[in-house]
Amino acid sequence: MIKVRIHQIKRQLNELGIGYAFILLAFLAALVFYVYLAYTQKEKSLFLFIISILSILAIQISRSDKEFVFNQVDHPVQNIFAEYFIFTLPVTIPSLFTSHWFYFPLIILAFYFIANIKSTLKQRTVFPNLSKIISPHDFEWLSGLRKTYAGIFIFLLLACITCWIRILPLIFLWFITTSVASFYQECESLPILFASSNSPKNLLKKKMTKSIRFLIIMFIPILIMNSIFNPGFILINIIFLLIQITILIFAILLKYTTYTPNESMKGNTLLLSMVSIGSLIPFVLPIPLIMCFRNYSKAIKNLNFYFND
Amino acid sequence: MISVINIDKSFDSKKVLNNLKQDFALAEVHGIIGLNGAGKTTFFNILSSFMKPDSGEILYNQKKISRNDVAYLETINFFYSKITGKEYLEIFPLTNQQFELEKINNLLKLPLNEIIETYSTGMKKKLAILSIIKQDKPIYIFDEPFNGLDLETNMALEIIIKNLRTRNKTVFISSHILSPLISVCDEIHLLQQGTFIKNYTKENFSNIEKELFEDFNKSASEIIMNSV
Numbered sequence: 001m002i003k004v005r006i007h008q009i010k011r012q013l014n015e016l017g018i019g020y021a022f023i024l025l026a027f028l029a030a031l032v033f034y035v036y037l038a039y040t041q042k043e044k045s046l047f048l049f050i051i052s053i054l055s056i057l058a059i060q061i062s063r064s065d066k067e068f069v070f071n072q073v074d075h076p077v078q079n080i081f082a083e084y085f086i087f088t089l090p091v092t093i094p095s096l097f098t099s100h101w102f103y104f105p106l107i108i109l110a111f112y113f114i115a116n117i118k119s120t121l122k123q124r125t126v127f128p129n130l131s132k133i134i135s136p137h138d139f140e141w142l143s144g145l146r147k148t149y150a151g152i153f154i155f156l157l158l159a160c161i162t163c164w165i166r167i168l169p170l171i172f173l174w175f176i177t178t179s180v181a182s183f184y185q186e187c188e189s190l191p192i193l194f195a196s197s198n199s200p201k202n203l204l205k206k207k208m209t210k211s212i213r214f215l216i217i218m219f220i221p222i223l224i225m226n227s228i229f230n231p232g233f234i235l236i237n238i239i240f241l242l243i244q245i246t247i248l249i250f251a252i253l254l255k256y257t258t259y260t261p262n263e264s265m266k267g268n269t270l271l272l273s274m275v276s277i278g279s280l281i282p283f284v285l286p287i288p289l290i291m292c293f294r295n296y297s298k299a300i301k302n303l304n305f306y307f308n309d
Numbered sequence: 310m311i312s313v314i315n316i317d318k319s320f321d322s323k324k325v326l327n328n329l330k331q332d333f334a335l336a337e338v339h340g341i342i343g344l345n346g347a348g349k350t351t352f353f354n355i356l357s358s359f360m361k362p363d364s365g366e367i368l369y370n371q372k373k374i375s376r377n378d379v380a381y382l383e384t385i386n387f388f389y390s391k392i393t394g395k396e397y398l399e400i401f402p403l404t405n406q407q408f409e410l411e412k413i414n415n416l417l418k419l420p421l422n423e424i425i426e427t428y429s430t431g432m433k434k435k436l437a438i439l440s441i442i443k444q445d446k447p448i449y450i451f452d453e454p455f456n457g458l459d460l461e462t463n464m465a466l467e468i469i470i471k472n473l474r475t476r477n478k479t480v481f482i483s484s485h486i487l488s489p490l491i492s493v494c495d496e497i498h499l500l501q502q503g504t505f506i507k508n509y510t511k512e513n514f515s516n517i518e519k520e521l522f523e524d525f526n527k528s529a530s531e532i533i534m535n536s537v
Contacts, residue, residue, distance in 0.1 A: 136399035
C-alpha cells in the first residue's frame with residue numbers, strides 16, 4: 001500500500017509540474033520548522049498532539065477504501081498504520097528533538113489503535129432541506145457541508161465557546177476554512193458548469209463572491225465577539241479574515257485552473273493543504289496571495305477551453 | 310436544417326470522425342447507429358458544443374450551432390456528490406413551461422429528497438433525463454438513454470421523445486438496441502468509422518438489422534459454435 005501511495009504522490013507531483021513541486025518542498029520545510037518550534041512550547045505541543053490524532057481519526061472513519069483494504073490486503077491494520085506513520089513523519093518526528101519528545105510514541109500508539117477501526121459512515125441524506133438556506137447553485141457548499149458538518153460544527157462551537165480568548169478561536173476558524181477549501185476539489189460535469197454561468201469570468205466572480213459571503217456570515221459573529229473582548233486584536237482579526245478569504249479564493253481558482261469535467265482533483269489536496277498550513281506561518285503569508293493572482297489567469301484560460309463555442 | 314459540414318476529429322493519432330457530412334431535417338427524431346468506436350459519442354459531443362472539431366462546422370438554421378441550442382444527455386451521467394436529486398434538478402433552468410416535476414415524478418418514482426449516491430443506475434439515468442427535459446431547447450440529444458432503464462421507464466422515455474417531436478423539437482438518439490429506435494425515429498443514420506454511410510427512412514427500417522448483421526451473424530455463429 002505504501003508503494004501505491006508513493007506512486008499516487010509521484011503522479012500528483014507530475015500533474016502539478018516542477019514549479020509547484022518546489023513550492024511544495026519549501027512549504028514542507030517551513031512546516032517542519034514551524035512544527036519543531038511549536039513542539040518546544042507546552043501548550044502548542046499539546047495542541048499539535050490532539051490535532052494529529054483527531055485528523056488521522058477523521059481520515060480513518062471516512063476513508064472509502066477501508067472495506068477493500070480489510071478484505072483484500074494482507075495485514076490490513078499494519079498496512080494502514082504504516083501509511084499513517086510514514087506520511088505523518090514530517091509533523092511528528094520534530095517532537096523528538098524537543099523536551100516534548102514523549103508525544104511521539106503516544107501519537108504512534110494512537111495511530112495503531114485508530115488503524116484498527118473498521119466502521120465507516122454509511123451514505124445517508126443529512127440535512128435534506130439544506131437547499132432552503134443554500135441555493136443548489138452553490139452545490140459545492142451543499143455537498144461540502146453534508147460531508148464535513150460534524151467537524152465544522154465542532155470547530156464553530158469551540159470557536160464560540162472560546163471567543164473571549166485571544167488566538168484560540170482563530171485557530172478553530174482556520175480549521176473551518178481548511179474544510180471549506182476542500183469543498184472545491186470535485187469538478188462538476190459540463191452540463192452543470194454551463195448551467196452555472198455563460199463565461200469563465202462570470203463563473204469565477206459568482207463562485208468567489210458567494211463563497212466569501214458564506215465565510216463572512218460564518219466567521220463574523222465570532223470575530224466581532226473576539227474583538228469586543230480583546231479590543232487590541234481588532235486589526236489581527238481583520239487580517240485573519242482577509243487571509244481566510246484568500247485561502248478560499250485560492251481553493252476556487254486552483255479548482256478551475258485544473259478543472260477537468262467529472263474528476264475529483266486529488267492532486268490539488270497537497271497544494272491546498274500547504275497553502276492552508278502556510279497561512280499560519282507569518283513569513284510565508286504572501287504566498288497564497290501571489291498564487292491567487294497567478295492562478296486567476298490560468299483558471300480563465302483553462303475554462304475558456306470548455307466555454308468557447 | 311442542421312448541416313454537418315466536413316467534420317474531422319482525431320484523438321492523438323486516431324481519426325474518430327472523418328470528413329463527416331450530413332443534413333438533418335428539423336422537427337424529426339434521428340437515430341444514430343454504429344458499432345462501438347464508430348464515433349457516435351464524439352459526434353454528439355461536437356453537436357452539443359461540448360467538444361471542438363479539428364475542422365469543419367455544424368450549422369443550425371444556417372448559423373453556427375451554439376451550446377444554448379442543445380440539451381444533451383450524456384452516456385455516463387455524473388452527479389455532484391452529496392446533493393439530492395431535487396437539488397441537482399434545481400441547478401438547471403426551468404425553461405420548459407410544460408414541465409411539472411411532481412406529476413412526472415409520480416411516474417418515475419424518484420426519491421428526490423435523498424442524496425444521489427443512494428440511487429440505482431436506472432434512477433440516476435431517470436434523474437439525468439429529467440434535467441434535460443425541464444429545459445426548453447430546439448435540439449435534444451440522447452446518447453444511449455435506454456441503458457439501465459427498467460421496462461416501464463423505457464416506455465416512458467419513448468413517449469417523452471415522441472412528445473418532443475410533437476413540440477417540433479429535433480431529437481438525436483443513439484442506442485445499441487434497435488427496437489426503441491425503430492419505434493421512435495423518423496430516420497436512422499448509420500455511422501461507420503467516423504462517416505455516415507447510409508440513411509434509413511421509416512419504410513426501410515426493416516432492412517437495418519438484415520444489412521447490418523447478416524455478415525456478422527454468419528461469422529459469429531461459426532466462431533461461437535466452434536469455440537464456445
